[in-house]
Amino acid sequence: MNNFWNRIKKNKRRDKIYFTVDKKSEIFSSQDIQEYIEKLKEEKIDSFGLSSVPPNFLQSKESDLSLSRILLTHKEQNTPFYFRVSLYQVVEPKNFRLLLIFISNKEVKRYVCTEATAENFELFWMHLINGSELLEYNFSKWFDESEWYEEYLQIRRQQEEKELQYPPLLTDLFWNFQGNKFQDKRTFVEAVDNYHKEFNKKWNSNENVEAPSELIIFYPYKKDGREKTGRMTLKNLQPWTKADLLLAIHNKCATKIQYQDNHFMEGLTYHNHNKANVATYFLNLGS
Numbered sequence: 129m130n131n132f133w134n135r136i137k138k139n140k141r142r143d144k145i146y147f148t149v150d151k152k153s154e155i156f157s158s159q160d161i162q163e164y165i166e167k168l169k170e171e172k173i174d175s176f177g178l179s180s181v182p183p184n185f186l187q188s189k190e191s192d193l194s195l196s197r198i199l200l201t202h203k204e205q206n207t208p209f210y211f212r213v214s215l216y217q218v219v220e221p222k223n224f225r226l227l228l229i230f231i232s233n234k235e236v237k238r239y240v241c242t243e244a245t246a247e248n249f250e251l252f253w254m255h256l257i258n259g260s261e262l263l264e265y266n267f268s269k270w271f272d273e274s275e276w277y278e279e280y281l282q283i284r285r286q287q288e289e290k291e292l293q294y295p296p297l298l299t300d301l302f303w304n305f306q307g308n309k310f311q312d313k314r315t316f317v318e319a320v321d322n323y324h325k326e327f328n329k330k331w332n333s334n335e336n337v338e339a340p341s342e343l344i345i346f347y348p349y350k351k352d353g354r355e356k357t358g359r360m361t362l363k364n365l366q367p368w369t370k371a372d373l374l375l376a377i378h379n380k381c382a383t384k385i386q387y388q389d390n391h392f393m394e395g396l397t398y399h400n401h402n403k404a405n406v407a408t409y410f411l412n413l414g415s
Contacts, residue, residue: 177212299395333371347411
């Protein structure tokens with residue numbers, strides 16, 4: 129942390145600082161920090177912060193990966209950073225969680241402070257805005273998560289590479305895995321049509337899915353109060369359509385998962401190819 133404050137003063141004073149609120153941002157001017165502290169306490173917002181780099185990463189599905197790439201490639205500043213404040217303890221006395229991510233020696237550093245009071249970060253905030261060194265400050269509550277964070281980013285990079293080669297499947301439709309097996313495709317398609325209408329949405333049941341002709345799908349379910357992992361193997365001699373693949377999945381697992389909280393379809397994520405060179409996927413379920 130001390131290294132960060134020694135380096136940040138080398139940032140140019142004329143550099144833009146962005147003020148962020150949840151996933152929105154604007155150029156920092158004279159926003160009243162007290163106003164946003166109160167909004168956090170009242171849970172009107174989830175977070176606010178400062179970014180010395182364009183905060184496009186806030187809108188990204190993989191915000192951590194996007195942020196790390198922007199920070200690492202940002203050449204205009206000596207020490208680019210992102211700082212975020214969120215509510216930590218929601219009951220009185222309320223306190224905050226502070227997150228600071230920055231670059232040091234071409235590496236991504238991440239520090240977290242929990243149970244922070246407003247007084248703990250107001251001075252911190254002012255020095256970030258001014259790009260000035262902070263000497264008289266107690267950093268004992270800050271935890272260095274850099275090593276864990278780099279491992280996490282590496283896992284996400286590997287997963288991203290997989291997803292580029294094997295994109296997620298069936299992520300753009302709505303379905304609730306409840307009820308018994310469907311005996312025919314027509315009845316099933318009508319049921320899914322009606323389910324989409326509840327959300328004012330439509331789906332194309334005959335649209336082809338870029339899924340292999342044979343795939344193995346793992347899914348979570350509960351039995352006797354214990355978490356278990358189910359497995360299904362699906363095969364189709366013809367190219368999969370959305371209706372064919374969703375119907376096959378439903379009839380394999382609905383009776384096992386229909387009474388648990390997470391029984392809503394959130395797509396399939398590629399895992400790997402097994403020793404028999406069959407593609408394996410995870411069934412993502414939401415509640």
